[in-house]
Amino acid sequence: MDGTNATTTGAGALHFLDGYQNSFLVRVLLALLAICVCTRLVSSYTFRSIKYGKAHHVTPPTLPYWIPGLRHALSLAYDSKGFMAKCFKKYGDGTPFFLDGADQRMLIVLDPDHVKSMLQSAQHFDPNPFIHDQILGALMGSPQAAIDYYNSPEANTDYIQTTHIRQHTTGTNLGLLDKRVCDLLVQSIGESLATTPGTEWKEIPDLFEFVTYHVTYAIATTLLGSSLVSGYPDVVSDLWTHIEATDQFFMGLPRFIIPKAYAARDRLLANMRKYAVKSEELRKHNQVNTTWDPVAGSGLLQEREQIYSELPNHDEYARSAQTLGLLYGGTSLTIPVTFWYLFETLRDPEVHAQVLSEIQTYSTEGPAKYNFMQLTTRPLLQSLHAESTRMYSSNLTVRQVVSPVYNLDDKYTITKGTQVFIANKMNGQFTPGWARVRPEALARPLDVFWAERFVIGGGKGDEKRGRFSDAGLAGCWTSFGGGEHKCPGRHFARNITIVTLAVLMGEYETELVDVDTANKMVPGPNDTAFGTVRPKGKIAARIRRRA
Structure with a gap:
């Protein structure tokens, strides 16, 4: 009796697996998995070959990714703040790297020499394109x-x-x-x-x-x-609803996805128009x-x-x-x-x-x-403020390359139109940089x-x-930006x-x-x-x- 049951069960399982293997959906999923794994292997190899290679005047590497085309887009859309923090934890040794959200490329710099060079080279790096298009346009809702x-x-x-x-x-x-x-x-x-x-x-x-x-x-x-x-009692709550949706506005999410943020901004702007008049x-x-x-x-x-x-x-x-x-x-x-x-x-x-x-x-x-x-x-009060901004002022400084080509150092070169980002909190915790200057x-x-x-x-x-x-810390403590x-x-x-x-x-x-x-x-x-x-x-x- 037991042997018969075992034989019957085994035959059923084989029949089930045979059907499962022939399933079109399974084949598609396996193909997609293979594509993702291959993409990860190739992008990881490319990243390492650029990072550890001896070539000069090369473009900084793009971090490894799983999905071709989209690259890091889904991770950035799901949790851009946490994803970027994980990238710093794993790859934050000072090497500049690109994050790529479906061809929206961001160059992240951490090394104090790169940061200082960028902030003090106003003729090569301009904050205004990001200010105008992203901050005033996408975030503040300025008319086109x-x-x-x-x-x-x-x-x-x-x-x-x-x-x-x-x-x-x-x-x-x-x-x-x-x-x-x-x-x-x-x-x-x-x-x-x-x-x-x-x-x-x-x-x-x-x-x-x-x-x-x-x-x-x-x-x-x-x-x-x-x-x-006094005439707009919700100004504080509306302002902070708007502030907390900053990255979502930057990503261009539509009104139906973040309705509360858009509604808060609408009320803020309406009251400020009344003020203007x-x-x-x-x-x-x-x-x-x-x-x-x-x-x-x-x-x-x-x-x-x-x-x-x-x-x-x-x-x-x-x-x-x-x-x-x-x-x-x-x-x-x-x-x-x-x-x-x-x-x-x-x-x-x-x-x-x-x-x-x-x-x-x-x-x-x-x-x-x-x-x-x-x-x-007073020295202590100033130091307390500087340390508070270093630890807790978690903002991004953004510049766009306006020269045809700019050499970050002897190895890495970036071209016109590149958006360069400094994560100031991470920069303030980059120990090798501080060790060199203070x-x-x-x-x-x-x-x-x-x-x-x-x-x-x-x-x-x-x-x-x-x-x-704060002398000598221009590339390490950047909570308020730098340069001009x-x-x-x-x-x-x-x-x-x-x-x-x-x-x-x-x-x-x-x-x-x-x-x-x-x-x-x-x-x-x-x-x-x-x-x-x-x-x-x-x-x-x-x-x-x-x-």
């Missing part, structure tokens, strides 16, 4: 007529994008911005404590969201004016306070509106995209860095004591509250936060003799973090509820290559008025 003007030979918007912003975010103008952000933070946080008596503690379930809301509110009101912000009307009748106006906003924005309104094809639709770009630029990186600056200060008792001492030393009587001109030059900064590993990494001279904690320095196109608003970005600490530690008392639990919420330094660096979960804190 305005994009065409930006890309035309007669256009020159560098003054507005760099020099003009720099004029308004340095010197006396920077001091005015600092004070307004400070006053707005005190007001906004004070309103959130309105129902909390005296010096009692108020629980903060999610410190990241708390900082994000209040600092975004303060920046938006400082730049755009109180009328727009009101501001223009007030300016025509000389009815604005040119320093800061509740309706017309900051002097920076008022002048930008005036300058852009005189350019061809710049109606309120084009100007609203520029205004959204200004707000995006002032918040998307600054807010996460501000949070992590605060978090790293709160979780380290020694750093907390030093920072609080600095804040109290430079507090003042009267409406000014704090001497930010002095606070922002080995003493490696006293603690680059994947560990070290508040005094950018302080040189003096002993441990010796603030009187130590000084802040270095971020013009970087001083304002730094000051926002210090102003926020002054308010949350000087005006108020803020502490983490459970430091050990909070430490578990810190994401891995190499989890993603770009994008907002958020905690892995909610970090509980509490706040009260300082007695």
Whole structure:
């Protein structure tokens, strides 16, 4: 009986397998698998032969891939941030390499010599093609007529994008911005404590969201004016919905795939168009306070509106995209860095004591509250900001080759039209580069936060003799870009973090509820290559008025 059953079962299985092997679908799948495996083997061989070959003036290699034609497209579409991070982890030894999303090629550079060369060679590398087509066009929704003007030979918007912003975010103008952000933070946080008596503690379930809301509110009101912000209560949430969809807009995903992101951007632009019309009307009748106006906003924005309104094809639709770009630029990186600056200060008792001492030393009587001109030059506070941007400012710097040919070094050559990307967080953790220019900064590993990494001279904690320095790090620490196109608003970005600490530690008392639990919420330094660096979960804190 058992033998008969075994024979019958075996015959059935063979018949099933025979049919399975003859299945057209199976043959197709096996053929596709064979194609993918062969593609991987060939692309891996090509990558290695270029990387380890002795030839000169060759194009950098493309990373191995499985699917012909599409190459890395599916991986980039599914999780571009995580996929790029994995590429750095496996291939990030300093060799430049291409990622190819169906012929949309991105050259990734990591070696500090390549990075420095690229950032300091403005005649060969131009940020504007990416700014105009991707940032203003795809991300900010600028009308095509305005994009065409930006890309035309007669256009020159560098003054507005760099020099003009720099004029308004340095010197006396920077001091005015600092004070307004400070006053707005005190007001906004004070309103959130309105129902909390005296010096009692108020629980903060999610410190990241708390900082994000209040600092975004303060920046938006400082730049755009109180009328727009108060009349548009969802401006903060809509802005962050838009920011978090950045890579999806860059990939050109249609509205039906990311409807919430498009809807948020639509509302932002609609409100900024209303602002543009009101501001223009007030300016025509000389009815604005040119320093800061509740309706017309900051002097920076008022002048930008005036300058852009005189350019061809710049109606309120084009100007609203520029205004959204200004707000995006002032918040998307600054807010996460501000949070992590605060978090790293709160979780380290020694750093907390030093920072609080600095804040109290430079507090003042009267409406000014704090001497930010002095606070922002303190070595420890500057180093804390630089280290926070190095670890947590996860942005990309992009340049396009505009020369016919450019030699990255003796081996690699790139041609006109190549889009070159720097992943600034990964660049800031490239140990071989730091070892060449500042080995003493490696006293603690680059994947560990070290508040005094950018302080040189003096002993441990010796603030009187130590000084802040980023000298020699042009190819290693690139959070604000570099060269002629270095971020013009970087001083304002730094000051926002210090102003926020002054308010949350000087005006108020803020502490983490459970430091050990909070430490578990810190994401891995190499989890993603770009994008907002958020905690892995909610970090509980509490706040009260300082007695």
